[in-house]
């Protein structure tokens with residue numbers, strides 16, 4: 446067995462089930478090893494940003510690391526933006542980048558570059574394998590590191606992949622996440638019990654069913670309100686799950702929302718900061734007069750800490766029976782607007798749906814509309830690097846083949862990684878993509894207006910408007926995904942119903 450095969454066998458034995466790949470000549474021993482090793486499904490993506498975004502979506506929905514296989518520095522660099530989003534989501538990814546044979550690097554061949562420098566900012570674990578050493582041992586360490594919620598990058602020289610007499614390595618069990626300290630639980634309980642207006646801000650697994658139910662007990666006992674990050678990696682919602690508010694996007698609204706709070710307790714996330722710095726406006730959302738406490742850090746055991754907090758504040762169960770909402774969004778009629786699109790999606794999304802929201806300005810009405818939808822998982826753009834929605838939806842569909850996936854996709858962001866549609870078609874994934882086609886970078890028009898430029902000139906507009914307008918239906922069909930454009934809310938309802946009922950990928954273009 447060569448090094449490449451030992452790496453794959455090690456990964457398969459550790460429970461890695463998929464590899465999102467875009468390989469080249471330096472990875473060919475690994476490519477060949479997929480025919481010798483069963484248990485890992487190789488999935489070709491036609492751009493590396495699709496590989497990294499799909500691995501992120503897979504990790505968010507399965508809880509297990511996905512593997513990525515990429516070609517040298519330039520191939521990896523194409524995937525960095527979505528590795529950045531994955532890092533912000535604390536997604537587990539085992540990322541393998543092939544490199545030239547060590548003996549060839551001295552000749553400085555055209556594709557040679559400083560891979561480590563490219564990989565360091567997004568990697569929580571990083572190693573260049575010894576060209577004569579054991580790739581499987583490196584892989585085992587990388588996978589163990591990835592499981593703690595990081596991108597673990599292993600740079601695998603071609604000669605290391607070809608080393609003979611290689612053996613499979615075993616991956617050590619992940620140690621349990623550290624527990625929150627009893628002092629942190631007592632301090633948080635004290636703050637929320639005494640606060641006139643308290644808030645509990647949740648992140649990570651605090652947004653799982655278990656975390657939310659514990660948080661609801663805390664809210665019932667103390668009267669605090671429940672909040673999540675503006676862009677959660679994964680939020681369980683709908684059905685009888687306790688409702689939660691998102692920290693508003695713009696700093697003025699976020700500061701306003703927290704200004705009345707006397708205490709904020711952080712559970713698995715950090716104190717919110719605004720997305721951008723605007724002159725004269727604080728970038729920190731929580732004011733100085735608000736007391737804050739950290740119940741539990743993101744890398745600690747968040748759900749247990751929330752349950753211990755619920756016990757500490759003397760809660761048994763939330764008051765009353767869990768509220769199963771009855772006012773599900775009704776079928777919208779008339780023109781296509783962000784509100785009618787939100788109502789259509791929220792009104793039709795099936796039980797157990799996974800909703801990937803990279804809808805940006807056009808999806809602004811969806812979050813509140815879906816509060817009364819059946820149980821679903823809600824995924825967002827954690828790191829602000831656009832082009833994550835279609836790949837992440839793809840990875841989520843691979844992780845959860847029995848659950849329908851809906852991608853709410855802004856048109857500009859969708860264009861970065863639209864090759865994901867090809868992978869969806871090739872793998873037969875049940876993803877319904879709703880393109881919110883406002884035909885431009887609307888958020889930039891909003892941000893320009895915030896700076897006082899309400900009437901952008903032709904120079905500005907040439908950088909924010911799409912003219913000519915890309916035709917998403919033709920693009921999707923070109924990738925093998927059936928697609929339609931709808932002209933009113935009734936047509937959207939009809940096409941959405943059809944797409945959700947049929948297996949396989951579909952795309953609906955919604956001009957706004």
Ligand SMILES: Cc1ncc(C[n+]2csc(CCOP(=O)(O)OP(=O)(O)O)c2C)c(N)n1
Nearest residue numbers: 805806830831855856857858885886887888
């Ligand atoms: C990788 C990356 N490149 C550029 C940007 C800057 N940017 C943020 S939003 C945006 C345009 C978004 O347009 P679209 O997806 O159509 O959403 P809309 O604003 O129209 O709702 C751009 C270019 C970014 N955030 N990330």
Ligand SMILES: [Mg+2]
Nearest residue numbers: 856857885887
């Ligand atoms: Mg747009």
